[in-house]
Amino acid sequence: MKSNPYLSFRDNAREALDFYQSVFGGTTAINTFEDFNASEDPEEKNWVMHGQLEAPSGLVLMMADTPKSMEYSPGGSMSISLSGFLKEKGELEGYWNKLADGGQVIMPLEAPVWGGIFGMVVDRYSVTWMVSISDDNETS
Known part of the structure; x- marks a missing residue:
């Protein structure tokens, strides 16, 4: 079993994913809300529904943008x-x-x-x- 951090953002998960790639290296993959026809708000269609970074060290970071219809707390408590x-x-x-x-x-x-x-x-x-x-x- 693996445990992977899953980070939430409001509308800048793509920017954060690029930043973490510059920190840890590795490869990224992104799926948008539009990719899955899951966008309730047209402004959110290109937001990240699931993003992932796999670093050479073995670190895997996952992340997504939180739609405006959902509560969002930057940084959370972890x-x-x-x-x-x-x-x-x-x-x-x-x-x-x-x-x-x-x-x-x-x-x-x-x-x-x-x-x-x-x-x-x-x-x-x-x-x-x-x-x-x-x-x-x-x-x-």
């Missing part, structure tokens, strides 16, 4: 955690720097009291990310 070991420090720091660009750092990426390296950032799309880098002999 965080996405990216975890790795010191050998992946450069890769994780690269993700961190790109996610922080245009976002807000909540906790700088630095050594916390429990060891390793940890930070929290809210990206430009109001998604909260936690980055955790453990010593090689610890579990992530």
Whole structure:
């Protein structure tokens, strides 16, 4: 079984998908509401009904635009955690720097009291990310 984050946006899922592809690399796929004849509002026909990013690291992000007829809360109440070991420090720091660009750092990426390296950032799309880098002999 896999667990994949599914992110909701109002009308900028396509823009967010492009941003996350620039952060993590990989390939994207998009289906619009029009593709499935599921658009109730003509303005929403080209909105993303389902978008997906498959990154080389194995990360899969899914996302969609939320129609105006549905309630939408930017960012919600969840965080996405990216975890790795010191050998992946450069890769994780690269993700961190790109996610922080245009976002807000909540906790700088630095050594916390429990060891390793940890930070929290809210990206430009109001998604909260936690980055955790453990010593090689610890579990992530």
